[in-house]
Every structure is written in C-alpha cells, then in structure tokens.
Amino acid sequence: MTTQxxxxxxVHAQLxxxxxxxxxxxxxxxxxxxxxxxxxxxxxxGALPVPNQRAVEMTILTGLALHCDIAPRSxxxxxxxxxxxxxxxxxxSQYEQPLCExxxxxxDTESGPKRIRVRRVHLExxxxxxxxxxxxxxxxxxxxxxxxxxxxxxxEPDLTSADECRAYLQKLQLILRWIGVCNxxxxxxxxxxxxxxNVIEVGGSAKTALVEIKNLASFRxxxxxxxxxxxxxxxxxxxxxxxxxxxxxxxxxxxTETMRSKEEAHDYRYFPEPDxxxxxxxxxxxxxxxxxxxxxxDEVRERLIEQYELSSYDATVMTQSREFAAFFExxxxxxxxxxxxxxxxxxxxxxxxxxxxTPLAESKVSPAGLADLVRLIADGAISGKMAKTVFERMFETxxxxxxxxxxxxxxxxxxxxxxxPVIDKAIADNPEAVENYRSGKKKALGALVGQxxxxxxxxxxxxxxxxxxxxxxxx
Numbered sequence: 001m002t003t004q005x006x007x008x009x010x011v012h013a014q015l016x017x018x019x020x021x022x023x024x025x026x027x028x029x030x031x032x033x034x035x036x037x038x039x040x041x042x043x044x045x046g047a048l049p050v051p052n053q054r055a056v057e058m059t060i061l062t063g064l065a066l067h068c069d070i071a072p073r074s075x076x077x078x079x080x081x082x083x084x085x086x087x088x089x090x091x092x093s094q095y096e097q098p099l100c101e102x103x104x105x106x107x108d109t110e111s112g113p114k115r116i117r118v119r120r121v122h123l124e125x126x127x128x129x130x131x132x133x134x135x136x137x138x139x140x141x142x143x144x145x146x147x148x149x150x151x152x153x154x155x156e157p158d159l160t161s162a163d164e165c166r167a168y169l170q171k172l173q174l175i176l177r178w179i180g181v182c183n184x185x186x187x188x189x190x191x192x193x194x195x196x197x198n199v200i201e202v203g204g205s206a207k208t209a210l211v212e213i214k215n216l217a218s219f220r221x222x223x224x225x226x227x228x229x230x231x232x233x234x235x236x237x238x239x240x241x242x243x244x245x246x247x248x249x250x251x252x253x254x255x256t257e258t259m260r261s262k263e264e265a266h267d268y269r270y271f272p273e274p275d276x277x278x279x280x281x282x283x284x285x286x287x288x289x290x291x292x293x294x295x296x297x298d299e300v301r302e303r304l305i306e307q308y309e310l311s312s313y314d315a316t317v318m319t320q321s322r323e324f325a326a327f328f329e330x331x332x333x334x335x336x337x338x339x340x341x342x343x344x345x346x347x348x349x350x351x352x353x354x355x356x357x358t359p360l361a362e363s364k365v366s367p368a369g370l371a372d373l374v375r376l377i378a379d380g381a382i383s384g385k386m387a388k389t390v391f392e393r394m395f396e397t398x399x400x401x402x403x404x405x406x407x408x409x410x411x412x413x414x415x416x417x418x419x420x421p422v423i424d425k426a427i428a429d430n431p432e433a434v435e436n437y438r439s440g441k442k443k444a445l446g447a448l449v450g451q452x453x454x455x456x457x458x459x460x461x462x463x464x465x466x467x468x469x470x471x472x473x474x475x
Contacts, residue, residue: 063100
C-alpha cells in the first residue's frame with residue numbers, strides 16, 4: 001500500500017495593534033498579570049465590544065499579501081465553549097463569512113516551488129492564559145492576553161511532510177513580519193500553530209482519522225510533532241488499525257498524547273454576534289490599504305537576482321527581512337559590487353549581529369559604511385584580512401572605515417619600490433623554499449609570501465607580492 005500524509009496548518013497570529021480587538025486596553029507583552037484588563041475584555045455584565053479598525057485593516061493587508069479574495073461583507077460570530085480562561089464562555093470569532101478567503105503561499109521544496117492554498121484568514125479575539133504550578137501548586141489565570149486581536153490563517157491540507165510544514169511557517173512568518181502586522185515571535189506566543197494530520201491510501205479509500213496537535217511553540221516542535229504523527233498514522237493504516245478523530249498535545253519527551261475528542265463545528269453552536277454589526281468593506285478601502293503594501297519578499301528576491309546578478313541563495317538570504325533587503329540595496333548601490341556586499345552581510349555582519357544580539361536597526365554599521373569598506377578592498381587600500389579587523393571596529397564604534405584605517409595605520413602596501421627590498425630579503429633568507437619552487441613545487445611560494453606578510457605586519461598587498469615573487473623567481 002502506498003500512503004500519503006495530508007497536513008493542514010492553523011496559524012494564530014497576534015496583530016501589532018496598540019489596543020485590543022474590542023476594547024481600548026493596551027497589548028504590551030510581559031506586563032504584570034491582570035494589569036491590562038477592563039470590563040469589556042473580562043466580560044463584565046453590560047459591557048459591549050467595539051471592533052478595532054486597525055485590526056480589520058491589518059487583516060485585509062494580510063489577505064492581499066496572501067493573494068486572498070477580500071469579502072465585501074463579513075460577520076462576527078459567537079463560538080461557544082467553556083474554558084477557565086475564556087471569561088464570556090464564548091469567543092468572538094468569524095465562521096461562515098470570514099474577511100479573507102482563497103489565497104495561497106508559495107514555498108520552496110526539493111522538487112521546486114509549491115503553492116499551498118490558504119482557505120481563509122479571519123479575525124477573532126484571544127483568550128487568557130492559564131498558569132499552572134507555583135506556590136501551593138495552584139492554577140492562576142492572567143487575563144492580559146484576553147481580547148488581543150488574532151488572525152487565524154487556515155491552510156488547505158496541501159502539505160505532505162514535516163519539512164513542508166516548516167517551510168510554510170517560515171514563509172508565513174516572513175510575510176507577516178514583512179508587511180508589519182505581526183512580530184511572529186513564537187516564543188512569546190504571538191504566532192502559534194496547530195497542525196491537523198491524517199494519512200490516506202494513494203489510489204484507494206483507506207484513511208486515518210483527522211488529528212489536531214496543540215501546544216506547539218516553535219518550528220522545531222511543529223516539525224517533530226508532525227513527523228511523529230505521520231509515522232503513527234502510517235503504521236496504523238498499514239496495520240489496518242482504527243484511529244480516532246481527536247485533539248492531541250505534544251509532550252517534551254517527544255511524543256503526542258490524547259487531550260480530548262476532536263470537536264465538530266456544530267459543537268461550538270456558532271451564531272452571529274448580536275452586539276456587533278457586519279463588517280462592510282468597499283473597493284475603495286481595499287485599494288487604499290493595498291496602496292500601502294510594500295513589494296513582497298518573493299518579488300524583491302526575484303528582482304535582486306535580476307538587477308544585482310545575485311545567486312538564488314544570496315537573494316534568499318538578503319530577503320530574510322524587509323530591513324535586511326533594504327540595507328543590502330542601499331549598500332550595493334553605493335559600493336557597485338553587490339556580490340561583495342552580500343558576502344559581508346551574510347558573513348561577518350550576520351555573525352556579529354547574532355553574537356551581540358543587536359537588531360539590524362540598532363547596528364552602528366550603515367549601508368554607506370559597508371559600501372566604503374568594499375571600495376577600500378577593491379581599490380587595494382586594505383587587504384581582505386585587514387578588512388575583517390576594520391569591520392569589527394566599525395561594528396563597535398560606528399566610525400567610517402577610512403578613518404579606522406588611518407587611525408590604526410592599517411593601509412595596505414601596494415608600492416612596488418617599498419615591497420621589493422622585503423621580497424629580496426625573503427628570497428635570501430629562504431633558499432630551500434626558493435629551490436623547491438624552482439623545481440616545480442609551486443606550493444613553496446606560500447612560505448615566501450608568509451614571510452613577507454609577517455615582515456610587513458600583514459600590510460603588504462598579497463596579490464602584488466605574489467606577482468613580484470613569481471617575476472623575481474623566474475629570472
């Protein structure tokens with residue numbers, strides 16, 4: 001029997017609004033428990049919700065970025081269920097008439113680009129947060145998160161492996177950050193994922209029951225949990241064992257376990273929210289929001305390949321964020337050597353940013369400074385090895401590279417008349433290396449170059465040294 005996994009992903013993305021979905025409470029992450037609440041988000045009697053216009057606009061922007069159809073009319077609904085951190089015993093969400101539908105996300109796979117369909121993007125409010133354990137092993141509830149504006153982005157079951165799930169989530173995170181609607185920080189809970197998994201018989205009718213996986217807080221956890229469930233379902237299907245439609249949790253020891261039976265839509269008793277009017281979205285509003293949408297990461301990537309002649313890999317790295325891409329273009333345009341700029345950005349620059357935990361926006365290195373460094377290397381003013389030291393000083397101080405070179409006396413020696421005496425001395429002091437080179441052992445030249453670089457404290461122009469040495473030894 002040939003089997004095929006079918007995986008869909010439900011992603012909850014917290015919107016970067018200043019206030020909550022239906023009230024004016026702030027949305028700052030990490031505030032003391034229960035300090036960002038009011039009668040509306042804690043569902044006090046008589047309190048009425050008011051939709052956050054910015055959250056609606058951000059959801060429409062997301063829909064456009066994901067190639068969705070924007071509904072001219074969408075309706076909020078009550079999703080009824082009891083849970084301790086859901087103060088109303090229902091959640092305001094959208095069901096039959098979501099704001100965005102029928103989109104897609106392109107991901108890169110080993111067999112080439114693949115389109116993952118997006119079924120819907122709808123708005124809803126978040127729940128509170130249960131905190132278990134602590135003093136007296138008590139459970140507590142923090143309602144700060146209650147009412148935060150969430151987008152739920154639901155894919156079709158077009159994903160067929162854990163690798164594809166990770167690629168989809170990474171691409172979705174990139175897009176949400178790129179357009180500025182969500183920070184995508186899974187460790188803060190601002191982007192959460194719930195995969196649904198089952199396995200079917202290819203060309204047959206056998207299949208396992210659909211399972212949803214909860215409590216996944218990282219790309220790694222999603223990958224591991226999906227892999228685990230694919231294997232579990234495949235074994236059950238091949239053995240002819242029955243499976244149960246259920247919700248499972250991911251455990252730290254690397255397996256899933258049953259939480260509860262999987263709910264059907266009718267279990268939630270959806271009905272239109274009586275305290276909220278339907279959302280009416282006209283073409284003018286969609287056009288206005290779309291006019292503010294930046295060039296997307298896929299489009300920028302393709303343009304960098306064409307305009308700057310970057311490889312596909314380099315262009316992908318340069319578009320890891322909108323800010324990174326903008327920095328590259330500013331530096332590449334000034335340096336006139338895009339490949340060199342890309343090498344520095346994905347090499348020493350990325351390393352230093354990561355090691356120091358410095359956001360790109362707070363880096364002391366400017367695009368103009370990096371461009372100046374690349375030009376100094378191209379002009380032969382400093383060597384590549386010297387440039388690494390200069391760049392570290394730039395990162396630490398923000399000084400211009402030419403100033404650092406001047407202050408620290410790091411200029412490269414490219415004067416033939418200054419190098420010739422040093423070359424003569426190296427030849428005289430290393431007769432064995434000279435003899436080896438002349439007898440055909442070309443690697444011996446490296447020993448001579450090393451002596452010259454040591455004598456000049458690394459300031460000799462290596463290319464010129466090689467040229468002069470070859471010339472002298474051939475005489």
